[in-house]
Amino acid sequence: RLLMDRRLPLGKKLDEVLPADLSKRFYTLADTYGLDREKYKKLSPIWAAATLREDVYDKAGIATRDPEKTLLRFAKAQKLKTRPSGSFSVAKTLGRIDDFSAQQQAHCVAATLDEIDFAVKNARAATEAWAIGDLKAVQRLSPDSALLACLEGAPSTKAMLGQSVEQTVGAINTALGMPGKSLIVLPLSALLTPGGALQQLEQQGATVTTPAL
Numbered sequence: 106r107l108l109m110d111r112r113l114p115l116g117k118k119l120d121e122v123l124p125a126d127l128s129k130r131f132y133t134l135a136d137t138y139g140l141d142r143e144k145y146k147k148l149s150p151i152w153a154a155a156t157l158r159e160d161v162y163d164k165a166g167i168a169t170r171d172p173e174k175t176l177l178r179f180a181k182a183q184k185l186k187t188r189p190s191g192s193f194s195v196a197k198t199l200g201r202i203d204d205f206s207a208q209q210q211a212h213c214v215a216a217t218l219d220e221i222d223f224a225v226k227n228a229r230a231a232t233e234a235w236a237i238g239d240l241k242a243v244q245r246l247s248p249d250s251a252l253l254a255c256l257e258g259a260p261s262t263k264a265m266l267g268q269s270v271e272q273t274v275g276a277i278n279t280a281l282g283m284p285g286k287s288l289i290v291l292p293l294s295a296l297l298t299p300g301g302a303l304q305q306l307e308q309q310g311a312t313v314t315t316p317a318l
Contacts (some may be wrong), residue, residue, distance in 0.1 A: 154217040191272025216251035
């Protein structure tokens with residue numbers, strides 16, 4: 106079902122389901138980076154926006170993938186033990202995209218195009234800020250994920266985030282109960298969302314310190 110939901114109903118095209126000005130903006134951005142319009146025209150709006158985002162970032166040299174594989178490789182080289190903090194079904198979340206109204210999908214597409222424009226414009230400055238550890242500048246120059254913000258409005262995504270927070274708290278408590286030091290790598294949403302892992306740990310009596318910004 107997930108793969109089927111990526112495509113528009115038979116006979117429909119992206120420029121027919123998006124508002125004219127938004128469709129023009131979408132394809133203008135694709136043309137700017139020499140991308141093939143045919144790749145997107147039969148995709149549903151949110152899938153098209155997600156695909157365009159990945160393609161533009163790839164062309165612009167902007168990395169979007171989590172560092173999980175790199176860190177696992179480092180850990181393996183040092184013969185360190187690793188284990189997942191939890192698991193959940195992404196397919197169940199993404200499979201609900203087609204439940205969005207046409208207006209909601211258009212909003213998500215517009216927000217994604219805004220994110221792409223911001224990221225490309227500030228990529229060099231953000232990279233230089235990372236290189237010198239200027240966290241305030243990094244925070245200012247790094248866009249929030251428009252797609253994640255859209256998906257967070259779906260009940261299935263809220264449930265997934267809640268499960269992620271619960272599993273994160275459990276993993277941290279397990280690590281704290283073991284001798285030695287532990288390192289956990291996970292999306293900030295599970296830590297910083299209201300009622301997230303950090304707040305729950307503090308309520309349990311844990312002392313949480315954060316780097317100064």
